[in-house]
Amino acid sequence: MPSTDPATQPARAGIAESTPAAVQVRGLSVRRGGRLVLPGIDLDVRGGVVTGLLGPSGSGKTTLIRAIVGVQVIEGGTVQVLGEPAGSPGLRRRVAYVTQTPSVYGDLTVTENLRYFAGVLGAPPASVERAVEVTGLRQQAKQIAGSLSGGECSRASLAVALLGDPELIVLDEPTVGLDPALRRDLWRTFHDLAARGASLIVSTHVMDEADRCDELVLMREGRVAASAPPAALLEQTRTASIEDAFLALAASPTEAS
């Protein structure tokens, strides 16, 4: 339910909210290193779609993602994920998280990494093959992760999240350093996953990726500046590109809608 306070209410385009919210954030505040990084935000993330999380560097995307996954110490507010409080033991099987910096074992091969995490998740061996395939790592499957290129390594890290059958997949800048063809393939994969009922939250710096999202959340200085589908956002801001929309929102700090 959107808050009634106009100052904190994100721009909503009055979309029919039939799908239950995958994530419900209420009054979330997070302090990091003594500074209030998230000063109390409200947000609903629709289920079954790809939601893009955009915002300048340092705007709090990673912090919000960490709170959703339940690995962030929070100061106040609530975060409900798939109907349970974020970080609940029951969610550890249902939510997959890919950190911004790749997190795989550098001294194991791609396949060995995936086999291990599949073992922890109890995912079938076939899911390892599939994850390798989807992330385009067939050639690197037997390569030590520490010797992968930057983009390959982040794909290996992403592959781990595709093991098992997570209902919510949270990806922190998964497409950094990838070439356009691969990026397109991965976005296709994201939408395939969403079509099969999964919800995805994908943070990105790349504005042209915003068009590929079903929903957008724009963050600015720890606040949600806007939350709407791309088309609705363009309409509201009377702009032609998400980049312009973003700049328009940045220019009117007090009146987001």
Add this chain to the structure above:
Amino acid sequence: MNRRIVLATSSRILRQLRRDRRSLALVLLVPPVLLTLMKYAFEGQPQAFDRIGPPLVGLFPLTLMFVITSIAMLRERTSGTLERLMSMPLAKVDLLAGYGLAFAVVGTVQATVTSAVAFGLLGLETEGAVWLVVLLAIGNALLGMALGLFVSAFATSEFQAVQFMPAAILPQFLLAGLVVPREQMARPLEWLSALLPLTYAYDALALVAAGDLSGRLWLDVGVVAGCIVLALVLGAATLRRRTA
């Protein structure tokens, strides 16, 4: 505790160790080489070699597992894999048991190789059973692992983690009674040594080496076991699901 996860974790850790051929060679070769050095350094007083030899065989695994675990755990923290594991359906005890199992295997191999060299090739004499020395060595490997796991939480770089060896283990070696009998130490140090786990690990080995299987041996073993559990509990407390 989940058996599948524990086994997956320990085989993953063993695989990582196996991949690092040089470290593995050091783990297996350094203790025999040091013992060989000592044998000939003590050529003039063979009874001294027979006194400190068996305890050393049993204490090498502790030192090594301490270093290996603290660095492995630190890497797990800094590479983000720990955060990843903590967001997965893995209980902390699964991770600890996985590490324990893997290092028990390494400790067993190391203790066996070291004993074979010491008691076989170097002619080290002991009143007690060699297999008891090996068994205590494996227990000490676990103690080293548990301590390493705990201190790794206080290191923010591998450089710091390596320093914990001389900082946390070396003093215990000096005070355990191996170098100087504890009764001959300054009083406060004698008291202090009674609080250190290595003192009991050493005492148990010295008793076995002397063929003394009295109740004191079991007391020592009990204290070491208690320290392993305590360090593991403290170590588990440093594994946080949520971080700032």
